[in-house]
Amino acid sequence: MPLRAISRDAKVRVLFIEDSPEDAELIRFQLEDAHLNAEYLRVEDEEGLREALAGFKPDIVLSDLSMPGFSGHDALQIVREHSPQVPFIFVSGTIGEDVAVAALREGASDYILKHSSARLPAAVERALREARTEAERQRAERELMRTQRLESLSLLAAGLSHDLRNILQPLLIVPDLIAQRSDDPRLKQLAAVVAECGRRGHEMAESMLSFVRGSRRASERFRIADLFRAVELLLKGSLPRTVEFEQKLEDPDVELHGNYTELQQCLLNLCLNSVQAMPSGGRLELTAGVRGERVVLVVADTGVGMDEHTLAQLFTPFFTTKSDGTGLGLVSCRRIIEGMGGQISVASRPGEGTRFEMLLPLPSEPVDEEPGMAPVVPGQGERILIVFRDGTRLSLLGNALASQGYAPELASDGAAALRVFAESGEPDVVVVDNSIALFPAAALLSTMYESGYRGPAILVGDGGKAFDRSVLPDGVVLEMLPQPLDMHRLFAAVAEVLSRRSAR
Known part of the structure; x- marks a missing residue:
């Protein structure tokens, strides 16, 4: 045969x-x-x-x-x-x-x-077939392990993101309170710096989740010159004296539209990889220019370079050439660039260095700046029922609203909120965290309105949870505030819904 x-x-x-x-x-x-x-x-x-x-x-x-x-x-x-x-x-x-x-x-x-x-031909056929089958089995086993590790990473990221957001919440609330209670310009500037760090930290916590679920994060318009300056500051502590660092920017006014924090993370990751690829020193360049309708960002080094085998697996999850590496850094970089509508490519040769090139679209039109908010109107002792599952945020929100002249009443879940409602009567405003677990927000508000409450509600939204407005009666005043919660927005929203209630 x-x-x-x-x-x-x-x-x-x-x-x-x-x-x-x-x-x-x-x-x-x-x-x-x-x-x-x-x-x-x-x-x-x-x-x-x-x-x-x-x-x-x-x-x-x-x-x-x-x-x-x-x-x-x-x-x-x-x-x-x-x-x-x-x-x-x-x-x-x-x-x-x-x-x-x-x-x-x-x-x-x-x-x-x-x-x-x-029987030699048949034996050769069988041996080759079995070897191919075994190789396919091992490949499938590796893919299964990668999938399981990604699922584990997703669970870890979800838990860590939630905990970090709670820890960072005071950095988003307290600076607004400090700025409102002081006329010292230096103190206001420090408060603004702390608040900005809190917002950036919140974005980084959210980006951990986006690695697995692939969702797009909030975008903003920023100058590449500012981005490069931030990367240089973050890189200084890791830059040995034997490595020469140079930035080249064709036009300091060129802008991008995307997630500033994630792109900063991407460039910093590539630069640190380049530094590690030059153990005996060398040159690291971070450059930006415009090519047609695209911005070209380049991270280039004169390090040890990579062979074809390494290049072929460079963006494979968990592939790494470092003994302490995770194999996720470059995967995350590609996700960030592609999430902004761009492309990333790499060229490298052993002994000659490596060059990463990122093509990103220029903003098609200017992004309107957010209009200035009206001055906050102080409260007159109105009762505000605040329902938040995290005790630290609940306490901070209560103190913040009390400092504005309101009378806050605190509840850590929907069941506790209903007890306060039954014992103390109808509040003037309800502020509800959309992520409360026990007796969730929709069920809480629906029950309160069925029990006679006719006041306004403010829902502090969680990006991963939708709210079904159909559970509420027609004509209900409902405002929705995004996470991270900005205190000025909250004060303005409370004043707005109270004024709309008075006008009815």
Whole structure:
């Protein structure tokens, strides 16, 4: 029976370990008659075998058992050490049953007698098929492990993001209170710096989730010059004296529209990789220019460079060349660039350095600046029912509204809010966290309105949760505020809904 040509679409490499050229040629003719699409190489000693494994990279090895100065058993051991998955078949003039059994135990795929080699093509076909099946199984197993690790990362990111947002919330609330209670311009400037750090930290916590779920984060318009300046400041502590850093910016006024924090994270990651690729020093360049309708950002170094094998896997999750690396940095960079509608490419050669190029679209039109908010109107003792699941944020919000002249009443979940409502009567405004778990926001507000409450409500939204307005009666005054919660927005929203209630 002729060999089914399992390799007609892809040529296989067959390595002979054989001291007799004539015997190797006969085996080759037999395989060619069976229509095996193959490339052949013959070696007869250990040195030739090791060179063939490194350079020829065989898909299957056919070996004699006894050769002058070299044993087939030694050859099998060398092949197994170098390429454990490559099929190895003994093709020998004489082989005893005990020797054949020992060979199979050592890892040989099969054994064939030269004077009875009719089943050689079938044995080669089976060995190649099994090797291919095993390779597919291992590939599927690796992909499954990667998927499981990504799922674990998603759960970790979700929990960590939630905790970080809670920790950062005071940085978003307290600076507004400080700025409103002081006329000192220096104190107001410091408060603004703290608030900006809180907003940036909140964005970074959110971006952990976007790595897995792929959602787009808030965008803003910013100058590339400001972005480069921030990257340089963050890079200073990690820049050795042996590395020369230079920025080149064709036009300082060029702008981008996207997530500033994520792009800063991307450029910093690429720059730190470049620094690590220059252990003996070198040159790091961060440049920006305009090419047609696109902005070109480049991070280039004169480091050790990368070979083709590394380049091919560079954006594969969990692939890393660092002993302490996670293999997620460059994957995150590509996600950030593609999320902004751009492209990222890399060129590198061993010993010559690496160049990352990012193409990002120019903003098509100016983004309108947010209109200035009206001055905050102080309260007159109105009762504000605040429902937040996090105790720290609940306390801060209560103190903030009390400082504005309101009378806050605090509840950590929907059930507690209903008890306050039943005991204290109807509040003037309800402020509800949309992410409360026990008796969620929709159920709480629906129950309150069914029980006679007719006042306004302010829902502090969580980007991952939608709110069904159909559960509320027609005509209800409902305002929605995004996360992170800005205190000036909250004060303005409370004053607005109270004025609308008075006008009814």
